Each structure stands twice: as structure tokens, then as C-alpha cells.
Amino acid sequence: MIEISSDVIRGYNDTMILFILEKEPSYGYEISKQIKSISDGKYLIKETTLYSAFTRMEKNGHIESFTSEQDPEGNGKKRTYYRITDAGKEYYRTKCDEWGLTKEVVERFIEH
Amino acid sequence: MIEISSDVIRGYNDTMILFILEKEPSYGYEISKQIKSISDGKYLIKETTLYSAFTRMEKNGHIESFTSEQDPEGNGKKRTYYRITDAGKEYYRTKCDEWGLTKEVVERFIEH
DNA sequence: TGTCGTGCTACGACTGTCGTACTATGTTTG
DNA sequence: CAAACATAGTACGACAGTCGTAGCACGACA
Numbered sequence: 608m609i610e611i612s613s614d615v616i617r618g619y620n621d622t623m624i625l626f627i628l629e630k631e632p633s634y635g636y637e638i639s640k641q642i643k644s645i646s647d648g649k650y651l652i653k654e655t656t657l658y659s660a661f662t663r664m665e666k667n668g669h670i671e672s673f674t675s676e677q678d679p680e681g682n683g684k685k686r687t688y689y690r691i692t693d694a695g696k697e698y699y700r701t702k703c704d705e706w707g708l709t710k711e712v713v714e715r716f717i718e719h
Numbered sequence: 720m721i722e723i724s725s726d727v728i729r730g731y732n733d734t735m736i737l738f739i740l741e742k743e744p745s746y747g748y749e750i751s752k753q754i755k756s757i758s759d760g761k762y763l764i765k766e767t768t769l770y771s772a773f774t775r776m777e778k779n780g781h782i783e784s785f786t787s788e789q790d791p792e793g794n795g796k797k798r799t800y801y802r803i804t805d806a807g808k809e810y811y812r813t814k815c816d817e818w819g820l821t822k823e824v825v826e827r828f829i830e831h
Numbered sequence: 832t833g834t835c836g837t838g839c840t841a842c843g844a845c846t847g848t849c850g851t852a853c854t855a856t857g858t859t860t861g
Numbered sequence: 862c863a864a865a866c867a868t869a870g871t872a873c874g875a876c877a878g879t880c881g882t883a884g885c886a887c888g889a890c891a
Contacts, residue, residue: 609813613848614878615821618726621845626828637770638870646824656848658870663847684870701721704827709723710822712758713731716738717815725879726847734879748838768879769860770839775878 611650619706620652620660621669625699626692628670632690635661662691669695723762724729732764732772733781737803737811744802747773773801781807818826 627633627641635657644650664670670689692701739745739753747769752763776782784803803811 608741609816609820609822611821612730612817615727615817616725616825617729617847617878619825623825623828626830634869636867645827649824651821653849655850655869655872659847659849687788703831705721705724706825706829707831708721708761709727710763712723713728713735713818715757716731716735717818718738719815719819729847729878744837748836765880766839767841767881769878771878 620656621664622702623697624660625669625695628689628691629699632688634686634688663691668692732768733776734811734814736772737781737807740801740803741811744800746798746800753763781810
């Protein structure tokens, strides 16, 4: 079974999170489930990786947090939500461009 | 100017080195120049990264070192050459497969 | 004589990931 | 009703790979 190595993904976890937050604000648990479903279960982000990413990204100004006492239906515990900032959107575009370049270069060293 | 981030390449430096060593044995300085030329100057591996990769890879059994007093033409200083092992070849194939999967997954989070 | 290219080694800092563990509430099921 | 499972996190420290800085040594060339 081939697994995606964390060394490759490193540096693209932030991008994945921003991709999801571009659609709408969300919170940790939900984001981890979205990453799982978007990747068809091929990539499962670790909790600690995810939450430490939030800390870093908020420090960088790529996301902003806000707390909701409850979810919109009035159920559940309070959560910390995150929304993408303008800087985050720009960073996301940059990473997408960088990905294009990186992919092209790496593939020159790959044989299938 | 877009730059390839080391976080993305991390974990694929070994693969690039193995790609080169699959053709023929080589040594540090020469490999760094080949990486530069294959990538059209878009990726320049750092010396320290390269040489610490050699140490790791030899420990892993992916490469073997041997010293030549001189180059085949009889000039220059002695160098440490590396050749790929069978385990290295297998590791390279695995990484190529992994790359295919990783690329596919990452691209679901990328918008151009 | 000095600079540039070659060909390394050593050391320590930094960053992101991850294992482990713990807390706490809500929901479902035997 | 209790146990298990899903939800929603926080804290802490280890680890690996990259990278900055520095230094050494030799040869060629101007």
C-alpha cells in the first residue's frame, strides 16, 4: 500500500486548509473530515499537525479565528472557527503557482 | 519570482539523487550540477542538504560509496563516488509510485 | 598573488510533523 | 443505564531534513 509521505505534504497542509477555507469558514474537526473526503481517504491529516497549522497560520495572518458558542442549529459544543484573510488568499494563489513549477521540476526526476 | 520551497522538495531530494545515480555512479559536486541542469536552473540543491543526504542514504543502504584517487582522465583531486544499490533502485520505484499518488491528491486542493 | 572553481566536512539552528496523553461533552447502542 | 463512540480540542516533547555559516584544501588561470 502506497502512502503519501508527510515530507512531501509538508508545506502543502496549509494550502489544503486554505483551499477549504476559501469556500467558507470552518473549524478543525470539520476541516480534517473534508481533507479526508476530498482525497478519497488517501490523506488523513493528523490532529496535532492540523491544530499547530492553525496557530502558525493565524500568526502569519493567513487566517482569523472566531468562536461560536454553538453551531447554527443550536447544538453541540462551542468551536473555534477560522476564516481566510486577504493575505491568506494571496498566499494560496502563490502556493498554487509554486505547485505548478514544483510538479514540473520533480517530474523530470520521476520514471513510471 | 516563484521559488520551489524546500518543504515541498523535502523527501524528494533523495529521489532526485537516485534518478541521477541510476544512470551511472557520480559524486557530490557533479550531482548538484546535474540537478541544476535537469531542472533548467529552477532547483539548486544546497551543499549541506546534498551531503547529509549521502550520509543518510548510505546508512539506509540505498547507495554505496567508493573513492577514486583521480577521475578517469587522471586529473583532479580524489572524490567520493556513490553508486545506487538494489535497495536504492527499489526505493526509487516506490517513490515514483508515491509521487503519482501524491500529485493526484495535492491537485485536488489546487486551483489555477 | 589572488580569485575562482572544485570538492568537500562540521556544527548548530530552525521548522513542521507526529506520537502520546489528556480533557470534556454529546450521541448512540447493547 | 452504562459503555462505547463521535466530536472538539490542548499540551508537550521528540525527531528528521533543510539550511546558514564557516572552514579547509587543491588546481587553474590571469
